[in-house]
Amino acid sequence: MHAGASGQPPTATAGPTSFALRPFRGLALSAQRVGDPASARAFARPYRDVAARLERWEAQGHVVRDREAALYLHEYTVGALTVRGLVGALDVSRAGAAERVVLPHEGVHQDQAADLAARMGEMELNPAPILLVHRGPGAVRDLIGRIMTDSPWQEYVDRAERHNRVWAVRDGSLLTELAEHLASSRPLIADGHHRYAAYVALHEQRPGTAADLGLAMLVDQDDTPLHLGAIHRTISRTDLDDLARAVGPAGTLTATTEASALAALSPTTLAVTDGAAWARLDLGALTERAAVQVLHEDVLPRLQGPHVVGYHHSVDDALERVARGQQLAVLMPAPDFDLVDRIVSSHRLLPEKATSFQPKPSLGVLMRSLLDG
Known part of the structure; x- marks a missing residue:
């Protein structure tokens, strides 16, 4: 905690x-x-x-x-x-x-x-x-x-x-x-x-x-x-099927190509890969919430079994970790400064290593x- x-x-x-x-x-x-x-x-x-x-x-x-x-x-x-x-x-x-x-x-x-x-x-x-x-x-x-x-x-x-x-x-x-x-x-x-x-x-x-x-x-x-840059995530001991089940009402996980997943990366869309297959995670319209909040508050708690979240300041580092197997890379968008400012001004906190x-x-x-x- x-x-x-x-x-x-x-x-x-x-x-x-x-x-x-x-x-x-x-x-x-x-x-x-x-x-x-x-x-x-x-x-x-x-x-x-x-x-x-x-x-x-x-x-x-x-x-x-x-x-x-x-x-x-x-x-x-x-x-x-x-x-x-x-x-x-x-x-x-x-x-x-x-x-x-x-x-x-x-x-x-x-x-x-x-x-x-x-x-x-x-x-x-x-x-x-x-x-x-x-x-x-x-x-x-x-x-x-x-x-x-x-x-x-x-x-x-x-x-x-x-x-x-x-x-x-x-x-x-x-x-x-x-x-x-x-x-x-x-x-x-x-x-x-x-x-x-x-x-x-x-x-x-x-x-x-x-x-x-x-x-x-x-x-x-x-x-x-x-x-203001993004900090990407790796999630150990899980796969794309596990993540699809955990997403639930928070969004939609759709299989796609690497190029399409990366092109779709935006404040409401994340790119996900297991090192071979790629998907885009669409979070829908977000109202005064950052994508990193939805991931940590709505999706990760629904993952079954033990898992560990890793943090990476570069896409290459995150993908290199995934290449070792048995984990996912979740590529994040850079947060918007004014959104972060509004969130903290309303006395809310973002997840660890959000910015x-x-x-x-x-x-x-x-x-x-x-x-x-």
Whole structure:
């Protein structure tokens, strides 16, 4: 069973139930270390040594610590896609669903969240921001334009070949304007549901400390949209006949060719294969429901016998697993952002791994030490 993560309101400065990001003192790996897989050793076990490890790296010039607190604007470019977002400290100290202003769209495994909370507590670090997304007000885009007229705090191409630019925002009047225009925002969690739940758990263990806050990046989907992709499924120990019986009133499973099944893939039609035969699963007209909800809520519970669902970010990966036999691949459509937003705004959750927001920022561009307060 999954327990749904609750969204909570950030800072009190913009109102008791309003969204806000607080300035913090940025911590960053050096340009030569960002995007380098070898940098992961800085965050490896034993986690209690991570803070001291980063101090040693700082003395060696591998870590940069900002001189004072700021709200940061991080822009990164991956190929032809540029993503830009505000990075700040999110208040997680009030965990009331009635007040929530950060909206989860997937459930979490509480044991995984507890493990992450323990890890962050030992590291004394938020090693990466969770990713929040919304359709932001034009006034904030105008303010971001003003920020970008200044020279970046940092600019470099990292080891993953991503072009990063980071601005540090410290001007009081600009921070006030940003807070006022963001106060009514209700962003959804694009990536980091378990880390958000870990933020809440760590706050509950250490109330009134730096753990009241967690690191977050807010992206405007109308400015630099994240790509919202599909996560495909494999279902073990079942076949097309079993699936046809399980579909029932939820839709119609029709045998067809591979080309026809793939061509039919749409928000209301899934493509299914056992590695040899292909079918299309038509779900009919869906009213304020995503195809992934119908699959997990209406179809999979009706499958007879034990089965395991696997998750795959590419069609090729899903089909490769099916080629090994005794399972089905269910190819999913990419969810619609506005539908996902409406679903979570009505306090409903999607199934686990329903969305894939890409690209995510490289590890180490911005971190937050819990020792800085």
